[in-house]
Amino acid sequence: MAGVKPKKHLGQHFLKDQNIAKNIVKGLFDETDPEAVLEVGPGTGVLSDLMIDKGIKQLVLMDLDSESIDYLKNRYIGKAVDIQFTDFLKSDFKEIFGDQPLSIIGNFPYNISSQIFFKVLENRKQVNYVVGMIQKEVAERIASKEGNKTYGILSVLLQAYYDIEYLFTVPPHVFNPPPKVNSGVIRLVRNNVKQLDCDEVLFKRVVKEGFQKRRKTLRNALKGLNLPESMQQLEVLNKRAEQLSVADFVKLTKLIEGHD
Incomplete structure (x- = not known):
């Protein structure tokens, strides 16, 4: 990973398996042909590389690692991509994307994965698709149905507005550095519920x-x-x-x- 060292305090584990990267991107593009995509934590660009020439009208890469930002800016000189040194959790989607529907993708930092999904919930009127890789047990919890021990707050709140599918499991050895747990990739697709039939x-x-x-x-x-x-x-x-x-x-x- 020339030029970018993974940083523990940012929860970075850089994916190095191209086939898995392709399957993550496929998880989004099988469902939609998005005009606006936000990638959270692009790191060294393993997912970005696969999206950069897909003709996305507005592709935004957002990271809090200045080393990663500098690396990507050099990597994508002349490409139609907006690379932002910005905290995803504090970002204003309307300010960046206006009112257009939005897809979010990423190898999400484990230490803020739940917060990322709460941010999605807050912006559910705009965010139509999410494909993300997170800790396996968190992914299973989000996709879990009632009656299971893993079913919880995020399961209910997200499933109220999204159809959720657990796509596949990713082992630790395909990352640098390897995390201590397995990862899981899930897909969220906005359902037809504009507003719940209650407060x-x-x-x-x-x-x-x-x-x-x-x-x-x-x-x-x-x-x-x-x-x-x-x-x-x-x-x-x-x-x-x-x-x-x-x-x-x-x-x-x-x-x-x-x-x-």
């Missing part, structure tokens, strides 16, 4: 409080919501959060709204 702020709170005490029944886990006595006998409150589908959480949120 979305309350929905998020119900999901979060339900899973923060996931071993307890919802009757106990949701005590902080001060549910009225008229709700206490509802059958759904005998269940634990991991037993409820997205639709169940929407129904529960509506019931809570109706009893306020």
